[in-house]
Amino acid sequence: MSRRALMASAMAPNERPSWPVFGPLEESSVLEALRSGRWSRSSGGRKVLDFEEKYAALTGAKYCLATMNGTSALIAALNSIDVGPGDAVLLPPYTFVATLNVLLMQHALPIFVDSDIETFQMDATKLDTAYTQECIAVMPVHLGGAAVDLDAVMNFARRRNLKLVEDACQAHLGEWKGRKVGSLGDCGCFSFQASKNLNCGEGGALITNDEELANRAYAFHTNGRPKEVGSGLAYSRNGANLRMTEFQAVILLAQMTRLEAQSRVREENARYLAGMLAKIPGVQPARLHEGCTRNAWHLFMFRYLEDAGVPRAQFLKALGGKGVSASSGYTPLNKEPFLLKMMEGRHYTRIYGQKRMKQWLEQNECPVNERLCREAVWLPQTVMLGSRSEMERIAEAVAQARKG
Template sequence: MGAALGLSAVPYSMQSQTRKPAILGGKRSFNGTWHGWPVFGTPEEQELLKVLHSGQWCRLGSPTAPRFEDDFRKMTGSGHALATSSGTTALYTMLGALDIGPGDEVILPPYTFIATYNVIVQNYALPIFVDTDIESFQIDATKIEAAITPATKVLMPVHIGGSPFDIDTVMKVASKYNLPVIEDACQAHFAEWKGKKVGNYGMGGAFSFQGSKNLNSGEGGAIITNNKDFYNKCYSFHHQGQGSDAASLEPGSGTRASNLRLTEFQAAILLAQMTRIPEQVEQRTENADYLTEMLSEIPGIKPAKLYKGTTRSAYHLYMFRYDKKAFAGMDRSKFIEALSAEGIPCSMGYGTLTKDTYVKNLAQNKHYLQVYGEKRMKQWLEQLSCPMNDKLCEEEALWFYQTMLLGSKSDMEMIAEAIKKISREAKAISKL
């Protein structure tokens, strides 16, 4: 009957049993085109032309960036929003506003983009890594307290992949030690914890609008905060030490600054892009939930855990773990190759940050040796061990990108079908 009616008429549950993996000569599971990015059209064009013809291309005295900040503030449910030149400079601005500098320690996760680390060392503070919760890909919040010392000045956990870290546990530790929390929410636009948008729990939250992000203007970023005094310090720091009552700021954060402003053109794009956000958020969520339901049934495939307080993930990344033992010992790289043959792009994700030469060389940096001394930097090097993160990065982590979640329900079924095909023929594939 399958031959008479055509494979498309065979129920999805039967198709995965009757197909051979493409890497072994079978047909590809996905022959279409994955969703393009960015999505743009008339709204973006109109907003850009409005700025172009206004002749006001810098935010100083112009209305577009303030319009974006007000809309972003409302959409995130925050008291204040400040646009910056990137997600990196959003983080850098907040550390500057907190007057972080030499001798200070800042706690961060090892499973993150390098920018989280860079903004700490730009201030000549010492980055202190806390290992990963391998099930969630997030910082292991239960290990933060053990990393706190008298020199600890800030906790800077990351909502990696767009999913909230364990906010309740982090905030409990922060409250106990009276430490500010900076939420790196650069990948987590409009994610929610207990119904409230992330970025609203700590002193402030940072967002990125770089080209791959769910809200995109090529480059750009933003800070949200519910603390007016902190907003004023951030505004001053990102605007050459001027504006927003800069004269009233105390020595420290009020004596260092830079130019980290967003342009009017970027703000224009963001205003248009935000009109698309609600529909895109819903589509990613529905597809991710459906995909998780299917992948959870495949031995050796474990979608990243969402903590109980998570009421919405932004799903900038769809993260899952791969156990090669369930795939006849097939290397993760071979699994990715087999998926690619099916037309399904997949990534191993981040490398082991704490083993990266770029990071480890900090122990030999002349400025750090002058500030902290050789003994402390040698000790810091020995403290870089993050075994759970190493296991995640080197053996298990896999990503699908957010654009794949903007496809159809059928696309999600094809992803699951492809993995089932590979699982069924894992022994043969692993011998290639």
């Protein structure tokens, strides 16, 4: 699809993009799946398999497992590497709550690694300080579509003999030194939820180059039934039903035909907008790590410094008044009241002991992340599908909104 055609299909008359972008291909694909009468993998459908093959090829991974959503992909990943009670996993405090929730479902201990203020990513230089003997895995997040410092994270994981699960739920087509994110660790997980750059309403995928891990994840996602033909109702492990439907798969296959063109539009606009915003006092676009050779731009993130002008809440209100959709992003995940309640509750106390949980509560500090949460501003990926003149309008709105 050409840039002109993409813009015509994505833009409303006021130059704000609509989402999702769809057309006759999605409509005919869904109708074909409906009329087939085979609406799932378990009823003989083939479209989920087609999607898995194409997504594996797109990401450069040997294996792909499609799931009902990104959270399901993370759950399958943790079970495939046998994370459970008594284990700890390193993760960032600046991420969507699903990254934490999947650990809590396993009754694993979340160990938060403070953020890097300039990149918004997990600060890999603080991994060794956060590490404890309970750690079995590290789960970095490629936040907003940009890569965490994967060289540093991979070196740390190898040195500590930890599994590496990449949460790439926001990073479709993102790259680290020319390789697709999600394909460098033991496994990587993606989301196809409605806001994502590749979208089927809900959906997810796990990718890996490890055949044994792929087989364990497959069995887990279909109630413990192994992949081998003729397994019938034999079970190789515990599991859950996390299977993707044929309807999700056919929408994804259609959306994949648009993905590269949309990604290029986002990249061009993000570079242009970042250049303009960097010239505005008190506004600092998120820096990319040197190895991040492609940003998926699920989010355009910048910091509105605390002394930049009017308070951030007033700044965001002024932006909204000028027709710019922006948000303040995440709050400190490590300080969520529900989490602190769980850490003091009977389940975690029984597993880890009162002394360890008291120590966890005392050490649960991420001061850089708290500052980041006070300064962050997000623009959604749909904004990056706008026109070049729309980027200029956003930059002008940011400059004016600093005054309230």
